Amino acid sequence: MIQIQDIKKAFGEKAVLKGVSSTFQKGQTNLIIGGSGTGKSVLMKTMIGLIKPDSGRVLYDGREFYESGAEVQQAIRREMGVLFQGGALFDSQTVEQNVRFPLDMLTNQPMDEKQDRVAACLKRVGLEGTGNRMPSEISGGMKKRVGIARAIVMNPMYLFCDEPNSGLDPLTAVKIDALIQEITEEYDITTVIITHDMNSVMEIGQNIVFLYQGDKLWEGGNEDIVRSTVPELREFLFANKLLREMEP
Amino acid sequence: MSVIGKYFIFLGSLFSKGEKITVYWRRFMEECVGLGVNSIFIVAIVSTFIGAVSCIQTAYNLVSPIIPISTVALIVRDMEILELAPTITCIVLSGKVGSNIASELGTMRISEQIDALEVMGINSSSYLVLPKVLAAMFTFPMLVIMSAFLGILGGYMAGTLTGVITERDYMYGIRDSFVPYNIFFMLVKPFVFGFLIATISSFQGFYIKGGALEVGKASTQAVTNSCIAILIADFILAQMLL
Numbered sequence: 001m002i003q004i005q006d007i008k009k010a011f012g013e014k015a016v017l018k019g020v021s022s023t024f025q026k027g028q029t030n031l032i033i034g035g036s037g038t039g040k041s042v043l044m045k046t047m048i049g050l051i052k053p054d055s056g057r058v059l060y061d062g063r064e065f066y067e068s069g070a071e072v073q074q075a076i077r078r079e080m081g082v083l084f085q086g087g088a089l090f091d092s093q094t095v096e097q098n099v100r101f102p103l104d105m106l107t108n109q110p111m112d113e114k115q116d117r118v119a120a121c122l123k124r125v126g127l128e129g130t131g132n133r134m135p136s137e138i139s140g141g142m143k144k145r146v147g148i149a150r151a152i153v154m155n156p157m158y159l160f161c162d163e164p165n166s167g168l169d170p171l172t173a174v175k176i177d178a179l180i181q182e183i184t185e186e187y188d189i190t191t192v193i194i195t196h197d198m199n200s201v202m203e204i205g206q207n208i209v210f211l212y213q214g215d216k217l218w219e220g221g222n223e224d225i226v227r228s229t230v231p232e233l234r235e236f237l238f239a240n241k242l243l244r245e246m247e248p
Numbered sequence: 249m250s251v252i253g254k255y256f257i258f259l260g261s262l263f264s265k266g267e268k269i270t271v272y273w274r275r276f277m278e279e280c281v282g283l284g285v286n287s288i289f290i291v292a293i294v295s296t297f298i299g300a301v302s303c304i305q306t307a308y309n310l311v312s313p314i315i316p317i318s319t320v321a322l323i324v325r326d327m328e329i330l331e332l333a334p335t336i337t338c339i340v341l342s343g344k345v346g347s348n349i350a351s352e353l354g355t356m357r358i359s360e361q362i363d364a365l366e367v368m369g370i371n372s373s374s375y376l377v378l379p380k381v382l383a384a385m386f387t388f389p390m391l392v393i394m395s396a397f398l399g400i401l402g403g404y405m406a407g408t409l410t411g412v413i414t415e416r417d418y419m420y421g422i423r424d425s426f427v428p429y430n431i432f433f434m435l436v437k438p439f440v441f442g443f444l445i446a447t448i449s450s451f452q453g454f455y456i457k458g459g460a461l462e463v464g465k466a467s468t469q470a471v472t473n474s475c476i477a478i479l480i481a482d483f484i485l486a487q488m489l490l
Contacts, residue, residue, distance in 0.1 A: 048367050077369035088360040102368055105267060 001026050002158060002190050007046055007056035009039075016042045017053070018214040026190045029181050029204045033196055034211035035236060040194045041162060043211065047192065048082055048160055049073065060158065078106060081151030083161040087143035089135040089150075095122070096131030099149045106154065121149040125179060141172040145179070152183060159184065159191040165200060173197065177204045198237065201225065210236070258451050262378045265371040275379035276386075283345050283380065283446075284387025288394070294340050295395035298332055299324060299402030307412040320413050321421025324403040329430045333396035334437035335482050338388060338445065342474035346449035349380055350470035353453030354463040362454070377450040384442035392438040433489050440485060444477040 002024040009017040016039045024030040032040050045051040047058055049065060058065040060076045068076075089098045096118055103114045122128050125145040135143060144164055151159055161180060165173030181204045184191040193200065201208060205222035212232045220228070228234060266272070306327075307320045353376060356362050365372040400422060407413035413421075449470035456466050 050363055050366060074369045077367060080367060082364065082367045084360040084364060086359055088364040090361055090364075091355075091359075105271060105368065105370055 001061055002047065002192065003057075003059040004043070004047060005057040005059070007043065007053045007058070009042055009046060009051065009053045016214050017046070019056070020209075020211065020214070020216045021056075022209050022216060022219060024190050024192050025207065027185060027188045028191070028206040029184050030190070030192045030207045030209070031201060031205045032192065032194050032209045032211060033201055033205075033236070035196065038211040039214045040196075040211055044160055044162055044192065044194050048080060049077065078154065079157040081154065081156035081159045083144065083147040083151050083159070083164055085162045085166055087135070087140075087147040089143055089146055091135055093135075094131060095127070095133050095135070095138065095146050098135065098146055099131075099153055102150065102154050117153060118149075121153045122146075124152070124183070125149045141168050141176065144168065144176050148176075148179060148183070152187065155187070157189055159187075159189050161191070161193045163194055163196070165195070165197055170199065174199060174203065180204065201237075212236075254455070255447075255451050258373060258454065259447060261371070261373045262381065264374065266374055266378075267370060271375070272379060275375070276382055279379045279383035280387050282348075283383050284391060287341055287344055287387075287391060290340060290344055291337055291391050291395050292398055295333065295337065295398040296402035296405075298336060299328060299399030299404075300406030302327055302332065302399070303403035303407040304410065304412060307407065316417070317413050318417040318421035318424060320407065321403065321418040322424050325400055325422045325426075326430070328396045328399040328403075329434045331482075333399055334392045334434050334441070335478065337392050337395040338438055338441035338478055339475055341388060341391070342441075342445045342449075342478060343471050345384065346445050346470045346474045347467040349446060349449035350453035350467045351463050353377075353450055354456040354466045357454065357456045358459055358463065373450075373454060377447070377454065380450060381443060381446040384446035385439050386442075388438035388442035388445075389435045392434060396434060433485075436489065437482065437485055440481050441478050444481060445474045448474045448477055 003022075005021050007017050007020045008015070020039075020043060032043060034040050042051060046053045046056075052066060057067070060079070063072055063076060065073060065076055089095075090101065093101065096115075099118045099121055100114050103109055103117060107114075109117075118131070119128070122131060125148050127142060127145050127149065130138065130142065135146070138146070148161075148164075159180070164180060165176050168176065177200050180191060180193065183189070193204075195201070202222055205225070208218075208220060208222060208225055209216055210218040210230070210233050218225075218228055218230045218233045225233070225237065228237075302324050303320060306323045307317070310317075310320055310323075353362075356376070362372045362376070365375060404415075404418050407418055408415050452466045452470040452473065453463075456462050
């Protein structure tokens with residue numbers, strides 16, 4: 001479980017997060033949604049330690065991230081898996097080396113064990129047999145899958161995905177969403193996904209946090225979201241002309 | 249001033265929290281190939297021609313019945329050892345290696361690869377930059393030795409082929425009044441310049457914000473700042489060590 005409490009962050013005069021609090025439960029796919037520039041990515045970066053919040057707390061199963069010492073922080077980091085928007089694969093390494101990278105850096109496992117684990121992760125994301133290819137030789141959807149394989153290779157307790165289906169065709173996007181949800185349930189991990197994709201919201205949004213201009217305006221499940229009366233959320237949900245015509 | 253302060257904080261971060269020594273060794277060897285071995289060709293070409301031109305131009309300016317022609321070789325040798333091999337080679341390397349480092353790290357920054365390292369709990373600056381700095385400090389002196397040799401050889405070839413100096417005079421000249429300390433001075437320079445090029449270029453690329461345009465700007469800035477730093481350090485070293 002991840003708890004964020006009253007997270008505030010400003011860049012100069014501009015307040016990007018104005019006191020956001022929420023709880024992300026284990027075994028659920030938790031979505032943070034909102035329009036561009038509402039602070040979704042900044043919120044995720046404060047959660048994973050890339051941007052320190054001006055105030056507020058981030059707790060991983062009760063362990064305070066920012067106030068704890070370096071050792072606790074390091075331990076929490078090793079329990080995280082992160083899928084970045086573009087995959088963030090290392091260009092100079094093959095797919096296999098990319099997935100093996102956290103094991104090489106953070107463990108003392110023998111090479112055959114590491115290779116077995118990498119093969120299992122690549123198989124889990126449906127990419128067996130692609131280990132020798134370079135990131136430049138694979139498609140955007142495959143890069144996301146490799147990113148997911150790298151994120152789960154260390155058996156994380158917390159999985160973060162930054163717009164996992166941006167730039168993908170609708171069919172591949174649905175497959176990536178389904179894969180993330182399956183992995184969340186299979187590994188019983190806490191998953192937080194940043195997205196503004198409505199398909200993701202309706203398909204996998206077990207818990208959804210809606211951000212608007214740095215504030216949390218709504219929180220609930222995908223079954224409740226269309227019944228929300230928050231005008232900003234309704235405007236976001238029914239931005240599409242077709243959806244507006246179907247608006248309840 | 250804040251940029252200079254940030255640069256020194258960046259230098260401190262290279263040594264703050266290290267990874268396994270085997271990781272550094274592998275990265276060091278990769279960088280030795282990338283920064284050093286891959287620069288051999290350009291250094292060889294530039295050095296040979298600079299040596300050749302030095303010989304011809306020195307001979308052109310040294311027309312005097314009281315100065316022996318072997319002095320041309322002596323001047324070529326001392327110019328190569330004291331200045332041309334270490335400084336010009338490192339300025340060439342700042343263009344090739346500096347822009348390469350800045351654009352590599354800049355691209356890694358904008359494509360979130362550095363963020364990925366940070367999230368894993370890896371000291372990204374130490375993991376990415378320290379092997380580059382050590383590789384530059386290790387390989388640049390070797391390139392400068394090669395440069396000095398090829399420069400003097402270029403002078404020999406140009407001088408003897410064009411007939412401005414005989415083989416005997418050239419060989420006599422490069423052995424005449426040789427000061428072994430100059431070799432030490434020649435090797436200190438690339439050691440210092442390698443550090444400056446690698447750290448300044450890494451600093452430019454590491455903190456980049458934006459996109460492809462900023463990567464290009466950082467590369468240019470890396471080369472400009474490295475060249476300026478080399479010239480200032482060259483002056484300070486000459487003042488201190490000679």
